[in-house]
Amino acid sequence: MQDERRLAVLRAIVEDYVATQEPVGSKALVERHGLGVSPATVRNDMAALEEEGLITQPHTSAGRIPTDKGYRLFVDRLTTIKPMTTAERRAIATILDGAVDLDDVVQRSVRLLAQLTHQVAIVQYPTLSRSTVRHVELVVLTPTRLMAILILSSGRVEQRLVELTSPIDDDDVADLRARLGAAVAGRTIAEATVALAAVLPPAGHESTLREVVDVLLEAMSDHRSSERVAVGGAANLARFGDSFEVSVRPLLEALEEHVVLLKLLGEAQTGGLVTVRIGHEGPYQEFASTSVVSTGYGPDDEAVGNLGVVGPTRMDYPGTMAAVRAVARYVSRILDEA
Amino acid sequence: MQDERRLAVLRAIVEDYVATQEPVGSKALVERHGLGVSPATVRNDMAALEEEGLITQPHTSAGRIPTDKGYRLFVDRLTTIKPMTTAERRAIATILDGAVDLDDVVQRSVRLLAQLTHQVAIVQYPTLSRSTVRHVELVVLTPTRLMAILILSSGRVEQRLVELTSPIDDDDVADLRARLGAAVAGRTIAEATVALAAVLPPAGHESTLREVVDVLLEAMSDHRSSERVAVGGAANLARFGDSFEVSVRPLLEALEEHVVLLKLLGEAQTGGLVTVRIGHEGPYQEFASTSVVSTGYGPDDEAVGNLGVVGPTRMDYPGTMAAVRAVARYVSRILDEA
DNA sequence: GCTTGGCACTCAGGGCTGGCGAGTGCCAGC
DNA sequence: GCTGGCACTCGCCAGCCCTGAGTGCCAAGC
Numbered sequence: 001m002q003d004e005r006r007l008a009v010l011r012a013i014v015e016d017y018v019a020t021q022e023p024v025g026s027k028a029l030v031e032r033h034g035l036g037v038s039p040a041t042v043r044n045d046m047a048a049l050e051e052e053g054l055i056t057q058p059h060t061s062a063g064r065i066p067t068d069k070g071y072r073l074f075v076d077r078l079t080t081i082k083p084m085t086t087a088e089r090r091a092i093a094t095i096l097d098g099a100v101d102l103d104d105v106v107q108r109s110v111r112l113l114a115q116l117t118h119q120v121a122i123v124q125y126p127t128l129s130r131s132t133v134r135h136v137e138l139v140v141l142t143p144t145r146l147m148a149i150l151i152l153s154s155g156r157v158e159q160r161l162v163e164l165t166s167p168i169d170d171d172d173v174a175d176l177r178a179r180l181g182a183a184v185a186g187r188t189i190a191e192a193t194v195a196l197a198a199v200l201p202p203a204g205h206e207s208t209l210r211e212v213v214d215v216l217l218e219a220m221s222d223h224r225s226s227e228r229v230a231v232g233g234a235a236n237l238a239r240f241g242d243s244f245e246v247s248v249r250p251l252l253e254a255l256e257e258h259v260v261l262l263k264l265l266g267e268a269q270t271g272g273l274v275t276v277r278i279g280h281e282g283p284y285q286e287f288a289s290t291s292v293v294s295t296g297y298g299p300d301d302e303a304v305g306n307l308g309v310v311g312p313t314r315m316d317y318p319g320t321m322a323a324v325r326a327v328a329r330y331v332s333r334i335l336d337e338a
Numbered sequence: 339m340q341d342e343r344r345l346a347v348l349r350a351i352v353e354d355y356v357a358t359q360e361p362v363g364s365k366a367l368v369e370r371h372g373l374g375v376s377p378a379t380v381r382n383d384m385a386a387l388e389e390e391g392l393i394t395q396p397h398t399s400a401g402r403i404p405t406d407k408g409y410r411l412f413v414d415r416l417t418t419i420k421p422m423t424t425a426e427r428r429a430i431a432t433i434l435d436g437a438v439d440l441d442d443v444v445q446r447s448v449r450l451l452a453q454l455t456h457q458v459a460i461v462q463y464p465t466l467s468r469s470t471v472r473h474v475e476l477v478v479l480t481p482t483r484l485m486a487i488l489i490l491s492s493g494r495v496e497q498r499l500v501e502l503t504s505p506i507d508d509d510d511v512a513d514l515r516a517r518l519g520a521a522v523a524g525r526t527i528a529e530a531t532v533a534l535a536a537v538l539p540p541a542g543h544e545s546t547l548r549e550v551v552d553v554l555l556e557a558m559s560d561h562r563s564s565e566r567v568a569v570g571g572a573a574n575l576a577r578f579g580d581s582f583e584v585s586v587r588p589l590l591e592a593l594e595e596h597v598v599l600l601k602l603l604g605e606a607q608t609g610g611l612v613t614v615r616i617g618h619e620g621p622y623q624e625f626a627s628t629s630v631v632s633t634g635y636g637p638d639d640e641a642v643g644n645l646g647v648v649g650p651t652r653m654d655y656p657g658t659m660a661a662v663r664a665v666a667r668y669v670s671r672i673l674d675e676a
Numbered sequence: 677g678c679t680t681g682g683c684a685c686t687c688a689g690g691g692c693t694g695g696c697g698a699g700t701g702c703c704a705g706c
Numbered sequence: 707g708c709t710g711g712c713a714c715t716c717g718c719c720a721g722c723c724c725t726g727a728g729t730g731c732c733a734a735g736c
Contacts, residue, residue: 037708040711043701057699062716139472151487160438234594238587363727363729376679376680379678385730398686
């Protein structure tokens, strides 16, 4: 009974603090939420919560604010993801359904997520690893220059320039195209990589085939594309009421370091599970006052990429989690269809 | 004689203010630059410069800072673009030569430019209009779904999904491919657009051909790609010593609005000419305290895109102009080779 | 006629102070 | 175990003064 009220107090503190961004005192708390007890009682509860390390006071004569641990408890036990309104659902569907290709899906998702959450959104491009190869195309640009094009089931198209040491004619190209197509078409990237290696002539034996295959292998090796991320809503950094230098600047720098962002997004969760990393729980101590809400997306609940938002620890967790989950679902559905 | 000294004073004020970001007084000016006259004399000159609207004082008992008009005079008459050091040139060459495709060239350029200038860099993707069509490819994904791929001389690859109303077989596709190839290969985008229109059957007569051609025309219409820009160095916004809300925030918002950025970059200049727009000279009054240094790039001095940097009016113009020009040259050279 | 030193004046910024008020912790009573 | 009361703490704000940088003007000098 008493315990329950304490948790109610914690929830009220989190909600108020998120809304007002100011330390919340006992009196205001009783007034705004119908707690049915007096401020003095709430003060006792607050003292207990502080004892447990769930809230803290920025200075002696101020109200309380939640600690990271407090937010953690709030997220784990005091909140249910609030469902999107139908209007929001419809907006998501409309915006994402208008996408013309994979790049466009990613671009739109990131914008959408930023708008929904009023925070900085990050969407990782899908990894190639689960895709299958739909088609390999070789296009002759000059006799010593080919364009190799790889079309994947995910809708992604990888293109690479191949510089040849010896000129090639159209018949050779047709032959090459047929052999490559036979080797990889319909296979997953992993299988295709093996198959391509098998097609190669003995090592040391230089050939046009080797040159082309090397480029294709490189294109399939996934490094470049899976490390790409799209970022949106940087203007929402202004919502960090905090000082520019300490909070915003490092984040602004990180937004151009895709490796950092990927690490921030963390491991992909699937099946509608949303990961929340609060403050110091993240991998970078520069971001001690930022939280990350992320999840995986991909057809059939197999994660092929992550997406999420970054914001101040003081954020609307239920709303943000709902938005992240909803966008991930729609993106997954679209990838499923494509 | 006197006039000349006044200009020297203006130059000194601009240089000092850019370096220190603080209003510069007569005494400091005489000390730091060997002007050979007394502070009192400089004060007289300053009064004259202020009369002409070239400098101003933020408040009565402070030093002077240049006005937009002062910067304009400085840029037009008091400065020569300072050449890059050989080390810088080499760095540019090394970084850009490593690019694997067109997208990569743009990405690297924007990073490089941001690093060189310590400002926000913007690079427009090349327009298609001057490109010629190298190849058209159609790939069957499902019987009612094609992937249409357009390879252009600039190295750009446009891909579009085509949904067909009636199924198609491989022979039809081969036929279609041949007809389209004959119509557009080797032509410029403009010519190809006309040629494609000619291939079409009479209007109202629905056909697979029409569906494919429509998509190709849309892809060539250039809107999407020429409106794309890459942005880098947003973290350098921190260098705006100015208030966050008034200067940084609108810019941060603009950085996600590609249309706004394109307008900021303005008309392309070619032949090594660099455009400088200072403060209010630009199209948006929100950016009254920002300047844009930009130029065009493209093979053979034909502009196919713009690039530039955005920064506070208080910026190192000679250095920035040099960096912008140098990067544009290298990008042009690379596009020439490709 | 330009340059210079001198001088009075202005004003932003920093440091200090005192009052205000929000908020707390504790205690005695219900 | 809850509540009202009370003394206490301390951040914030407004007002104040002082300092110092920088100016404009003037009269004298080259």
